[in-house]
Amino acid sequence: xxxxxxxxxxxxxxxxxxxxxxxxxxELVEGCDASGILVLKGNRVSSxxxxxxxxxxSDRLQERLQEGPCFDAARPDRxxxxxxxxxxxxxxxxxxxxxxxxxxxxxxSMMGFLLYTREExxxxxxxxxxxxxxxxxxxxTAGWLLASHAAIAFSSALTDAQMQEAISxxxxxxxxxxxxxxxxxxxxxxxxxxxxxxxxxxxxKLRDVARRICETGAAER
Numbered sequence: 001x002x003x004x005x006x007x008x009x010x011x012x013x014x015x016x017x018x019x020x021x022x023x024x025x026x027e028l029v030e031g032c033d034a035s036g037i038l039v040l041k042g043n044r045v046s047s048x049x050x051x052x053x054x055x056x057x058s059d060r061l062q063e064r065l066q067e068g069p070c071f072d073a074a075r076p077d078r079x080x081x082x083x084x085x086x087x088x089x090x091x092x093x094x095x096x097x098x099x100x101x102x103x104x105x106x107x108x109s110m111m112g113f114l115l116y117t118r119e120e121x122x123x124x125x126x127x128x129x130x131x132x133x134x135x136x137x138x139x140x141t142a143g144w145l146l147a148s149h150a151a152i153a154f155s156s157a158l159t160d161a162q163m164q165e166a167i168s169x170x171x172x173x174x175x176x177x178x179x180x181x182x183x184x185x186x187x188x189x190x191x192x193x194x195x196x197x198x199x200x201x202x203x204x205k206l207r208d209v210a211r212r213i214c215e216t217g218a219a220e221r
Contacts, residue, residue, distance in 0.1 A: 018049035021150040025127050026051055029142045031134030032127040037115070037154075038062075038070045039123035045071070048123070054105050055128060061101055068098040073112045074124035084111035084140055087132040108132040111140060113147035115154055125150055169207040176210035 018037055025035035036055035037048040045063035047056040062068030069083045085099070088107050092099035102110070112126035125147045129135060135143075173195065180191040195213075199206045 015049070017153050021125065021146070021153065022049040022051050024150075025125065025143070025146055028146060029127055030136065030139045031109070031129045031131070032139070032143075033130050033134075034128045035126065037123050037125055038074050038112075040071070040074045052128075054107070055126070057105055058102060058107065058110075058126075058128070061105070062098060065097045065101075067095050068102075069095060069110065070112050070124050070126045073114050073126070081114040082112070082140070082144065084135055085109055086135065089132050106130055109134045111135050111143060113143055115147055115151040123154075169210075172207055172214060173210040176213040179213055 022035040022037060026032050029035075034050070034052040034055050036050035036059065038059050039046045039048060043063070043066060045059050047059040050056045050059075058068075059070065062071040069085060073081070073083055086109055088099055088103050088109055107128055108131040109129045110127065112124045115123050115125050125143075127135070127139075127143060173192075176195060177188060177191040180186065180194055181188065184191075186194075195206060195209055198204070199209045202209070
């Protein structure tokens with residue numbers, strides 16, 4: 001786990017960090033055959049760094065049914081931060097629509113953990129096994145430790161990615177303004193106003209308007 005923590009913080013991109021997290025779940029947590037990170041935006045699900053297709057299939061199923069353990073663990077309005085279903089072959093006491101269909105995907109047991117820091121909740125790290133009874137108390141402890149390290153690395157990588165996007169957006173807007181200023185002999189304020197007006201008129205994000213101008217070298221006044 002100490003080595004993992006160093007490896008996670010050494011990754012340079014968000015995608016690489018997430019892939020290292022889910023790969024480590026399979027390698028380090030006893031009983032784990034597949035892993036992935038589920039992120040919720042409203043009731044829409046995103047599957048990040050799934051190690052197998054069945055992970056994405058399970059996420060899509062929970063989105064379609066609007067229920068499921070991973071779905072609940074990732075919701076910020078729920079207090080549940082960890083779940084474990086020891087045996088998916090038994091009659092379901094919770095998630096009665098999801099569990100029978102999860103069996104059809106070839107799942108025997110599963111568990112998951114909310115990825116959170118003091119400042120934010122990021123989603124759920126989920127682990128799957130094809131065998132019933134694969135996850136033990138030790139597996140849950142290892143998963144919780146992994147999720148704790150993963151949340152910090154995920155948050156750090158996400159912040160870095162957002163910062164890089166902001167820098168890139170600022171550069172693109174500045175380049176587009178320079179093109180407008182040179183072509184139309186106008187001031188910075190006037191160039192920005194052209195970008196803002198076109199963004200509002202076309203219901204297009206400002207950075208996309210700027211990118212288009214950089215690609216074509218022109219824009220309507």
